[in-house]
Amino acid sequence: MTKTEIPPSANSREATEHQFVTSDGTELFYRAWAPRTNSQKAIVLLHRGHEHSGRWQDLIDRIDLDDFWFFAWDARGHGRSPGERGYAESFGRLVRDVDEFVRHIQATFDLSMENTAVVAQSVGAVLAAAWVHDYAPPIRALVVATPAFRIKLYVPFAIPGLRVLNQLKSKSFIKSYVKPGMLTHDAEQAREYASDPLISPQIATNILLGLHDTSTRLVEDAGAIQTPTLMLISGKDWVVKRKPQDQFFERLSSPIKEKEVYPDFYHSTFWEQKRELPITRTREFLVRQFESAVETPDLLEEDQRGHSKQICAELEQPLSLASPKRWGFALQSIGMKTTGRLSRGIQVGWKTGFDSGESLDHVYRNTPEGITPLGRLIDHFYLNSPGWCGIRQRKIHMQMMLDRAIEKLHTAGEAIRIQDIASGPGRYILDTIRNHPEAEISALMCDRDVGGLEAGRTLAQQMQIDSVQYKESDAFSAAAITGHDFQPNIAIVSGLYELFPANAPLQESLKGLSDTLVAGGYLLYTNQPWHPQQEMIARVLPNRDGDPWVMRCRTQQEMDQLVSSVGFRKVDMLIDDEGIFSVSMAVKE
Numbered sequence: 014m015t016k017t018e019i020p021p022s023a024n025s026r027e028a029t030e031h032q033f034v035t036s037d038g039t040e041l042f043y044r045a046w047a048p049r050t051n052s053q054k055a056i057v058l059l060h061r062g063h064e065h066s067g068r069w070q071d072l073i074d075r076i077d078l079d080d081f082w083f084f085a086w087d088a089r090g091h092g093r094s095p096g097e098r099g100y101a102e103s104f105g106r107l108v109r110d111v112d113e114f115v116r117h118i119q120a121t122f123d124l125s126m127e128n129t130a131v132v133a134q135s136v137g138a139v140l141a142a143a144w145v146h147d148y149a150p151p152i153r154a155l156v157v158a159t160p161a162f163r164i165k166l167y168v169p170f171a172i173p174g175l176r177v178l179n180q181l182k183s184k185s186f187i188k189s190y191v192k193p194g195m196l197t198h199d200a201e202q203a204r205e206y207a208s209d210p211l212i213s214p215q216i217a218t219n220i221l222l223g224l225h226d227t228s229t230r231l232v233e234d235a236g237a238i239q240t241p242t243l244m245l246i247s248g249k250d251w252v253v254k255r256k257p258q259d260q261f262f263e264r265l266s267s268p269i270k271e272k273e274v275y276p277d278f279y280h281s282t283f284w285e286q287k288r289e290l291p292i293t294r295t296r297e298f299l300v301r302q303f304e305s306a307v308e309t310p311d312l313l314e315e316d317q318r319g320h321s322k323q324i325c326a327e328l329e330q331p332l333s334l335a336s337p338k339r340w341g342f343a344l345q346s347i348g349m350k351t352t353g354r355l356s357r358g359i360q361v362g363w364k365t366g367f368d369s370g371e372s373l374d375h376v377y378r379n380t381p382e383g384i385t386p387l388g389r390l391i392d393h394f395y396l397n398s399p400g401w402c403g404i405r406q407r408k409i410h411m412q413m414m415l416d417r418a419i420e421k422l423h424t425a426g427e428a429i430r431i432q433d434i435a436s437g438p439g440r441y442i443l444d445t446i447r448n449h450p451e452a453e454i455s456a457l458m459c460d461r462d463v464g465g466l467e468a469g470r471t472l473a474q475q476m477q478i479d480s481v482q483y484k485e486s487d488a489f490s491a492a493a494i495t496g497h498d499f500q501p502n503i504a505i506v507s508g509l510y511e512l513f514p515a516n517a518p519l520q521e522s523l524k525g526l527s528d529t530l531v532a533g534g535y536l537l538y539t540n541q542p543w544h545p546q547q548e549m550i551a552r553v554l555p556n557r558d559g560d561p562w563v564m565r566c567r568t569q570q571e572m573d574q575l576v577s578s579v580g581f582r583k584v585d586m587l588i589d590d591e592g593i594f595s596v597s598m599a600v601k602e
Contacts, residue, residue: 025074026083028067033117035089035110037102042066042093043114045122046073046083054303055122055129057115058085059137061281062161063099063189065092065211072132072283076296084118086110088137091213098213099186104143104223105590111144112586127307130154130299134283135161135253139224142231142261145240147542147592149569151309154302156295158245158282162228162257164221172225175218185218195251196281199288206284223590230592232257234543235264236320237568239310242267243298245291248276266320268310271298312571313578316516325514325565328551342552349553355388357381358395366557367550368512370437370465376401377408399545403593404508407539408441410587410596411507415445417585418503418535418598423452431456432501432529434488434522435509438469442505443476457499459486489518494525502534507596510572511541512556514565519575527579527601536581536599540572543592569595 028044035041044066048054056078058069066085073083088107090096101107119125130153133141138160145155167190168174178185193203206212244262246255262272273294278285283292315321332339353359358375360383365371375382381392395401419429429452433439436458446454458481460466466483473481487493488509504526510519526536543566544550556562567575572595573583581599588595 024077025070026079028070031121033114033121035113037106039089039095041086041089041095041110041114043084043086043118044069045118048082049079052080052082053124053128054080055082055084055118055124056299057118057129057131058083059111059131059133059141060085060088060091061135061137062216063091063212063214067092067211068209068284072288072292075289076292078296078299081299082122082124084114086114087211088140090217092211097184097186097217099216099220100184101217101220103590104220104227105588105592107140107220108143108147108227109587111140112148112150115144115150126151128153128303130156130302132156132158132295132299133160134158135280136224139228139231142235142238143227143592146231146234146238147569147588147595148586149573151307152240153307154241154243154299156243156245156298158291159247159250159253159280160228160244160258160261161224161253162232162261163254164224165252165254172222175222179218179222183219186215187218187221189214189216191252191280195279197279197284198277198286199284202281202284206281227592228257230543230545232261232264235261236266236323237542237570239266239268239312239568239570241269241302242271243295244270244272245282245294246272246274247278247280247282247285248274249278250280252280266310268308269302309574312568312574313516313520315567315571316514316565321565321567321571324547325563328548328563329561332552338548338552342549345549346553352387353391353395355385356383356392356395357388358392362554366559366562367554368562369557370462373404373508376404379405399591400550400593403589403591406589407508407594407596410589410594411505411537411539412441412445414537414585414587414596414598415442415503415505416449418537419445419449419452419454421535422502423449427502428452429454429503430499430501431503431505432459432494432497432499433457433505433507434459434486434494434526435506436460436469436483437462437465438472439481439483440469440472443469443473443478443481446478446480447476455480456482457497457501458483459488459494459497461485461487489522491521491525491528494522495529497529500531501529502531503537504530504534505537507537507539509539510567511539511564511594514563516575520578523575523579523581527581530601532601534601536576536601538572538576538597538599540569540595540597541566541593542569542572542595545591545593573597 065087069085087094090100131141138157193206381389383389383392439458551563554562583599585598
């Protein structure tokens with residue numbers, strides 16, 4: 014009998030029980046297993062759907078990693094955490110919970126992201142992959158077992174049917190068809206699963222759809238992930254499909270990626286009869302990663318090579334005449350140039366570019382306008398496309414992040430000085446000043462658009478705010494950014510860098526921001542790591558210069574490295590549920 018096969022009772026580690034409060038006020042339950050020796054190494058465990066943190070006890074007792082902390086949560090709607098069973102506001106909310114959970118345990122137990130690894134199964138594995146993709150945490154390693162990128166629903170047109178059900182009934186549930194004997198060959202484990210009162214068979218329809226949609230973009234955009242990854246696959250899985258797992262693995266950009274297939278295993282990889290095999294494999298991978306020096310890939314020249322550059326290069330090439338996509342995009346273009354012009358938003362897009370300030374103003378107003386009722390209907394659908402919904406959510410997140418920065422500085426007794434290097438009229442900053450009468454706030458609004466600045470001055474006068482200056486300035490000139498008689502403790506660059514594929518102008522701009530910001534001040538910046546309509550936009554819509562609007566979506570890790578390279582440390586982040594736009598906060602070291 015190997016050491017990993019020692020019965021749990023002979024090598025058991027006792028868990029302590031804890032709670033943490035998420036940003037929406039929900040108190041989630043988790044367990045912590047302290048190391049037997051003094052250690053700063055940590056492993057976070059994410060359970061599959063329906064289950065809870067207590068299920069990990071057997072793995073912890075068998076894996077022979079006594080010098081590691083282990084942490085496992087009960088996701089909201091699971092185990093001893095609150096909420097209707099299997100329900101959350103959205104799948105994106107669950108991913109945000111993961112980020113907040115890991116940051117909580119690091120602050121509470123004095124641990125670091127660089128000395129943390131994640132081991133996750135099934136739905137938990139998709140959560141872990143989404144967190145790594147969207148938030149780009151610099152963790153040491155990722156182990157995903159039987160990730161549920163595609164659940165076997167066995168019903169024709171199941172996903173379209175669930176979308177209809179979700180529209181008709183916003184909080185609907187379905188019950189899992191999976192019996193314990195379909196999860197593992199181990200009869201005792203199957204009995205424990207069946208008799209566990211904390212396991213619920215139901216899952217909310219919106220979470221099942223969110224799992225499906227998030228998995229689609231993760232498999233498509235796995236090239237954005239650089240984290241050392243081990244994937245464990247069960248060969249006789251009754252629950253999830255194999256092909257998307259292989260596609261995700263092949264597309265990973267991780268310089269260290271390994272895959273192990275267990276041909277006879279059912280879905281519950283870590284609870285199978287021969288679970289010593291995946292547990293030992295996981296242990297070996299984790300030990301190797303923690304013993305190796307941390308080697309973070311340098312992404313500062315990703316505009317010249319790499320995953321996102323390759324996508325751009327492909328989008329800049331015309332499709333072949335035989336390609337159905339080519340004719341589909343051509344029909345879309347004709348429709349938008351003819352009937353589409355009845356819509357006010359589409360009309361403005363053709364006139365000034367779909368990325369222009371005037372176009373974005375219409376998106377922010379979010380009021381359908383057009384010629385005839387048909388035009389207003391078209392505009393309604395235009396305004397509710399995924400990208401424009403993401404733009405509006407980005408504005409909300411920027412306001413939330415600005416409020417957080419103001420609170421930190423105000424609590425420290427500092428007057429607030431804000432500089433936005435590409436502000437336009439800057440309405441949201443004016444609204445923020447009005448919403449914080451308790452704080453002393455001044456702001457410098459900069460832009461190259463003289464018309465936008467003048468509109469801002471008029472707006473400030475109307476709102477009777479006199480602590481704001483508007484100045485013409487170049488956001489990509491370090492000298493221009495620092496050339497004002499104003500030293501901010503909050504600097505903002507929002508919605509600008511996403512429009513420019515090259516990194517050199519961003520580095521110049523970020524250098525200026527670093528030079529002008531006081532030590533300990535906060536930089537708020539946005540990014541677009543992914544877009545579901547990237548190809549359609551590139552092949553159908555013009556930008557403000559009249560050229561095809563080919564966007565390069567920077568991975569979050571690349572954007573964070575650009576910020577870090579000039580002396581900032583990222584401390585917070587928000588991202589929409591679709592993973593399109595992020596808003597981050599970094600502190601100047």
